Structure formats: structure tokens, C-alpha cells
Amino acid sequence: MKYKNPLHAIGRTAALVIAVVLGSPNLAVQADRPPNFVLIMADDLGFSDLGCYGGEIATPNLDRLAQNGLRFAQFYNTGRCWPTRGALLTGYYAQAIRRDQVPGIRSGGRGKRPDWAPLLPRWLRPAGYRCYHSGKWHIDGMPCAEGFDRSYYLRDQHRFFSPRVHSLDDRKLPPVAPDSGFYATTAIADRA
The missing domain is CATH 1.20.5 (Single alpha-helices involved in coiled-coils or other helix-helix interfaces)
Structure with missing residues (x-):
């Protein structure tokens, strides 16, 4: 201007x-x-499910984080988790970084993100931040290779009790035996 x-x-x-x-x-x-910050993305979480947004479910730890920090008041997600995750970690619309289905183009959950769209840790680590990931991924590459310091990656997200494919710091872990007491939500939280 x-x-x-x-x-x-x-x-x-x-x-x-x-x-x-x-x-x-x-x-x-x-x-x-630099200030600390935590980005939490949870599937199937409605805008008013947390206590800090007026929800009925008790979420005291998250409410305490929200009370002492900054929280999103407006963020637009897509209908599926992986395009939203790609947008959150790059700052670009899902379609711009090939994270949404585009006919005739290798895209969606299996597409390659453009080189000009690095993930957030590529910007944060040089500024002195440590970056951690725990949970699902659905982004090309592996978390530590894409800039995270540590990562627990649950690729077999449909198997809550006995995943066959999961990784710690980009190294595959052995499959979890059925009836082992493993629960994906607990494993993700324990490593967060």
C-alpha cells in the first residue's frame, strides 16, 4: 500500500x-x-466441550491452562482430521498444501506437502523452542524428520487396544499384543 x-x-x-x-x-x-505454548488438536471435540468454553464436562487441567494463557476464539477446521492437522502445523489452507482430496493429484492423507510449506517446528526450533508431538500424524514424512524433538506417533489409530504400527522418535515400536492393557488414549497422553 x-x-x-x-x-x-x-x-x-x-x-x-x-x-x-x-x-x-x-x-x-x-x-x-520465549513464552511457552501448547497446541492441542483433538478429534471429535466440539467448540463448547471444554469447561473453559462453557462445556458440561469437567476439564480442570485444560481450564487452568486456558485461564493463564491465550486461547483460540476462532479457527476453522475441515470435516476430517488430517487436512486440519496439516493446516494447523503449516499455517496454510489444506488445499494449498495438498492435504485435501483433489481429483487427479496425489493428495489427501497420502500426498506430498510442497517444499515451501514447512511444519511449525522448522520455524520454532531456531527460535529456541523444543517441539514435541504425541498422537496421530497423517502428514507426509515422519515427525522428528520434520522438526519435532521427540514424538510418539500412532499410525494404527483405529486399533485403540492393540496397535500394530506406532513409533517413538521415528523408530517403529513392536506391535502391541491384544489384552496387554494398552489403551491408545492413555499412551498418547503419557507421552505428551
Whole structure:
């Protein structure tokens, strides 16, 4: 956008800087350490299922995180989990990164993401963040190879009690025997 008077651009930039500085009273303390953040994506979770959004189910730990932090008030997902996960981890629409079904193009859950769409850890790790993944994947590549420090990846997500395909830090784990007491939700939470 062009300005007829360059002072307008300078004034707007100065106003933005002043707003950021005044809105961050502990800026000097925070400058040496980036803020922590947690992204949680849960399948079949409605917008008002958590207590912090008015839900009936008791979610005290998540509510405490929400009370002391920033939470999404508006995010659009797709009808399936894997395009939403791709969009969340890249910042691009699912269709732009080949994470939604496109006739005639290898896409969807088996397509290759464009090289210009790295996952969030590729940006966060150079900034000093440690990045962890626990749960389903459905994105091309493997979690640690794509920038995560550690990962528990449940590829066999339809087998809640005896998965045959799951990995720890991009290395395959042995299949879980039936009646072993394994439960996918617990395993994912324990490794989160």
C-alpha cells in the first residue's frame, strides 16, 4: 500500500510499537525467554466441550491452562482430521498444501506437502523452542524428520487396544499384543 505522505507510515508503525510495548509490561523479563505454548488438536471435540468454553464436562487441567494463557476464539477446521492437522502445523489452507482430496493429484492423507510449506517446528526450533508431538500424524514424512524433538506417533489409530504400527522418535515400536492393557488414549497422553 502506498502512502501519499511517508509520515503516515511512520506514524502507524510508531503506534504499533507503542501498543506492543505498553501491552507488554514485563517485556524486559520476557525478552530473554520465549513464552511457552501448547497446541492441542483433538478429534471429535466440539467448540463448547471444554469447561473453559462453557462445556458440561469437567476439564480442570485444560481450564487452568486456558485461564493463564491465550486461547483460540476462532479457527476453522475441515470435516476430517488430517487436512486440519496439516493446516494447523503449516499455517496454510489444506488445499494449498495438498492435504485435501483433489481429483487427479496425489493428495489427501497420502500426498506430498510442497517444499515451501514447512511444519511449525522448522520455524520454532531456531527460535529456541523444543517441539514435541504425541498422537496421530497423517502428514507426509515422519515427525522428528520434520522438526519435532521427540514424538510418539500412532499410525494404527483405529486399533485403540492393540496397535500394530506406532513409533517413538521415528523408530517403529513392536506391535502391541491384544489384552496387554494398552489403551491408545492413555499412551498418547503419557507421552505428551
